[in-house]
Amino acid sequence: MPNRYLVTGCAGFIAARVCELLLEAGHAVVGWDELNDAYDPSLKQWRLARLRNRPGFSFLQIDISRADAVREWFATGGPSADSPPSDRPPYDAVINLAARAGVRASVLRPDVYYQANCIGTLVLLEQCRTAGVKKFILASTSSLYGAHNPVPYREDADTNRPLSPYAASKKAAETLAYTYHYLHGLDITVFRYFTVYGPAGRPDMSIFRFVRQISEGEPITVFGDGSQRRDFTYVDDIARGTVAGLTELGYEVINLGGDRSVPLAFVIDEISRQCGRPATIEYRPAHPADVPATWADVAKARSLLGWKPELPIEEGIRRCIAWYREHRETMRQIRL
Template sequence: MQTVLVTGSAGFIGFHLSKLLLSHGYRVVGLDCISDYYDVSLKEARHAMLAEAGGDAFLPVIGKVETPGLMMALFEEHNFDYVIHLAAQAGVRYSIENPRSYLESNLIGTFEILEAARAHPPKHMLLASTSSAYGANTQMPYREDQRADHQMSFYAATKKSTENMAHSYAHLFDLPVTMFRFFTVYGPWGRPDMALFKFTKAILAGQPIDVYNHGDMKRDFTYVEDLVEAIRLLLDAVPVRPEDGVVPEGDSLSPVAPHRVVNIGNSDSVQLTDFIAAIEKATGLTATRNLMPMQAGDVPATWANAELLKTLTGYAPQTDVEDGVAAFVKWYRAHYRPNEAGQS
């Protein structure tokens, strides 16, 4: 049985990924600090489900990745075959209010992971980045070989920095690293601070929703089960340092390190108003829109070119937004049993 470290295992993506890995016969060590950034009970429920599903194959560890020595101790004890680093302080808007938490979790936490991997190298490390790393780029769809130098938020700047940190360790210590940039992820058990959760909650309660940039925004909405399947398949797509420094066309492999960046997206850019329409269809209710200006740090559009992912794994995310939104609304109603607008 191969052992995988999943950091952020009580988080939205980490929960779904850990569940998938357990179903495929992996042993999962799940690290999470169960922070109060959003509803702690949601995170505790996710971990409880993993413990039930995985039995002895799931080992929960409560702690912060940035805690000095914690990662080194875990790597020494478990000799991980694979490491999937998802733990991070997330959210573009919150990074304006509390940037220090991003510095500690995203940068120092990643440093602790890299140092532990240097001492106890796994077969492959996969670290989460973000589509926000593309920043001010306007050429779409985004390709991994585009320059990404102008991040628009401190959150995005920290994630791009982790890509650079990981590249240096890959080069110096021959650590195979894949950085995956995921796009707007949604689905059941999603984060309460994300648009789908907030919109669904408000619409079901008969309250208005805040629609930024007056609805003139596009996102590459990626269903969470598609995302984690792509991550699972990437475990076996281990980057190898090119001996002659020549990188195949269309590949983002570094010419000097076993380091690669991979987009994971639905390869489609959906208008925010169409996304809201999908929620209205799933709920059977009409949203009252509170039109707002663009928020600082946000970008008007994202759109992934995911050809490299398909080349490496043969897989392409393809869940339709209407189907994915309907699955989320079904979960939300079952989990929260809300008193909906017009009902007693």
């Protein structure tokens, strides 16, 4: 039987792919997005346009931190959506992927991150409680882990010393989620995503920027010396894992990562090799909120969800380059 899901941040990088997977499986998806200017909104519109044409999808532009607006539209999902039957909750699950993301930007505007990531999560949890929606998925981040944690990072590591307002806001959201599980019985799965990349990715993330800039013969900027290591995870793997989390789990925090930590310099060399162009690199000091390495222990995802990452970074880069070349005239205009 098809289900009906609310996916917030639906015009975002990860959420758009999650929506596609749900729609391909025959489910109905109500998508919400604020369509803010945290990065170039034209890329969000590009993703959204591809969802609007799909049967079973409806969209509402809304800020999840606005409690009155969320309360008004929660039951119906928007002015174009049909009200669900009165004998069941409005949604089979809420997948909260709406967020302000990014470590460095959060240092400049911590208030915006708190509003979106903490207040927004609280508003949605409260609506789930009052409307009887029992399943809630929350997107969190590998940025919660710090230099004091051994790698690969396990979910039971100490995350009480976040290095950025972004990480702190996500830690607060995780804590709120547990409170609603404990007090109100919500079934909540929290995913800590590790450095997600792929076609139509965020333009402030390294792989999108490097693919475009190296392809166009432009210099790239590296903060630090390039030895910092990241567990890059392809967006399709992340979306598969997120959908798998819709099963009943109680309350769980689960890493989704590529299970392989590679130096940023390796990624730059691989993009240059596949593009057939050398990279011109401008080095800048490392940011104090950046950790030297990330690496996900994904044993819990394997055990609880039967999930594992499938796409190696080399193939992921190849797909990103092919996608950029296919959409070059549009994507070269995106503001970085």
